[in-house]
Amino acid sequence: MASLPTPDEHTPNQHPTKQTPATLNPEALGDRLQQLARSSGIQRWDLGASCSTDTSVQVDRGEAKQMKGAQRSAITVRVWNGDGLVGITSTSDLSDGGLARALAGARDASAFGNAEETPAFSPLATAPLASLEQPLHEPQPILTLLDTLKQAERDLLARHAAIGTVPYNGLAQRSSERLYLNSDGACRHQVLTTASLYLYARAEETGRKPRSAGAVRLGYGTADLDIAGCIEEAAERTIAHLDYAPIETGHYTCVFSPEAFLDLIGAFSSLFNARAVLDGVSLSQRDSLGSSLAVPFLSIRDNGLHPGNVGASAFDGEGTPTAPLDLVAGGVLRNFLHSEATARAFGVAPTGHAGLGAKVSVGADWFEIGATPGSDGGQQGLNRFSHAGPVVVIDSLSALHAGVKASQGSFSLPFDGWLVHNGVSRSIEAATVAGDIRAVLQAIVGFEGDAKITPDGLCPYVWVEGLSITGEA
Structure with a gap:
């Protein structure tokens, strides 16, 4: 960059101090x-x-x-x-x-x-x-x-x-x-x-297909990175996929990992995007606010200011402050994500989710997903290893760019995961999960374990019943 101004000392987080790598005044x-x-x-x-x-x-x-x-x-x-x-x-x-x-x-x-x-x-x-x-x-x-x-x-x-x-x-x-x-x-x-x-390992045993898995860690500096934890997670997930077997095609109760469920919600974030609503490419309509979208105990919140969000922005592309926003509470669609222009069209205040352009884009920051405070939270004590019937654990989803039709609500996605039956977990050789996001949100059974902080948000394991799983032919 040419002719950068000399930095001053300013208030932290809004303006740089002399210890920061600031180049702009x-x-x-x-x-x-x-x-x-x-x-x-x-x-x-x-x-x-x-x-x-x-x-x-x-x-x-x-x-x-x-x-x-x-x-x-x-x-x-x-x-x-x-x-x-x-x-x-x-x-x-x-x-x-x-x-x-x-x-x-x-x-x-x-x-x-x-x-x-x-x-x-x-x-x-x-x-x-x-x-x-x-x-x-x-x-x-x-x-x-x-x-x-x-x-x-x-x-x-x-x-x-x-x-x-x-x-x-x-x-x-x-x-x-x-x-x-x-x-x-x-x-x-x-x-x-x-x-x-980021570490993504590849393992292979004689006469068997290679198996892969990985892990990622974020921090404010390299000294903050949990390197040992990243190695441990990548190893555990890779090793857990070595003993694999095919799965029969059918409908299963599925347990989404926090990362997988956040990826799925992110792929359908146009549900909450006012720009997509105005452009007619969202499943939501202008009058959808206040309607039931999910089971009555589900909460989805966009909270870019969460302490777990490394890289949080204090303001959006238009200078609007970032702030928490309830998107779904008690299963009901409560708010849309807005820029200045979409907020003006809806008669509300901007929410801090805008880009910058002649036609301003709108996007989510960082999701918090879990039980709505005060609700029963769905079925209690869920545990995939003590569940009576077989459950499919969906660890990670692939081909989100190709397998999701956001404006229609449908998805068909390859995944890595395990079939857990009678307390025994075995990796699935190759399979695809398919469904409709509206049906998924209405078929959530409950949550397992504490919510986990990931690069994309905060979420527990999410149980969904009746999803279609297609095994390898």
Whole structure:
């Protein structure tokens, strides 16, 4: 990036302190933009920016497979003309010349703006932000990352003789900033450091098909990563799939792992997306709020501020503060996710789930799924190993991009998992689970165990009865 302003000291989480890796000075940048806009006759504008420095390594049988460092920046500028139409442009140049060109380009593009899509500033773009506890970490040298990942690979390979390779692995760290400014005085700035570890092992025994499984860990820095736990989980899951057998096609009671159920809900998140509702690509309608969507004890909440959400954002692409939002409570659809434009169409306040663009996107942050407080929570004491009949444990879903028809509600997805019968668990060789998300939400029996924090949300094991399982022919 060219001509970055010099950072100041500011309040933590909203603005960087001198110990952070900040490169942006939001106040100075806002003043420069305002001056440049006035000199070009532009009255109304906003800017969203994200910048990051990434370092990552991968290994293969004790040798470096990839060592990568990258600096990325994405700056979006929007300008409103006198007719209220919006033009948008992108740049990576924050010099005066670069900003002037971006403003001029957006101004010129506004003449071709869509009169049917006229976003405005969020009325909450200057509201107070929640305080986030996000410790900042200094980046580690790339050779340190490499040594750490090599040792993790060695430890995982040593867990079982059948584990021959760890074909997919990675250790990465990131220092990032997000910024939102507008001509009405909104000024949002957040600095964040994160790290991630991914280990995916492959095991094979003589005369048997290879089996694979993996685990992931997130943290604010590499020192926060639970490396031993990641190795243990990847090993346990891989080894548990070695003794496999085919499954007969039929209807089964299924137990979704937290990760699998969160993936399924995420694939159908258009149910809660006001943008999708307005565009006619959601199963929900404008008048669906208040209708029964699931069993009466189910709660689904979007809570990007949960302490377990590493990488939480204090504000969305329009500067609206992130806040918890009940989507389903007591089985009833309570709220939609909104941007400024969709909130205006529904006559409600923005919820903090917007992107930034001429037509603003809307997306979920981080789901909390479980029993509605005060409800019976469904069947109590569920345990797959003491259940009378056979149950299918769905550990992970595949091909979500191809096997889900979100606007129709149907899905047909390959999965990895186990058949548990009479207390004995055996891996399923190959199978597909199919159904309709509306039927799934109405067929939830209850929950097993405590809710688990995952990269995508918080969820317990979820029991669903009567799902169609197709075994390998």
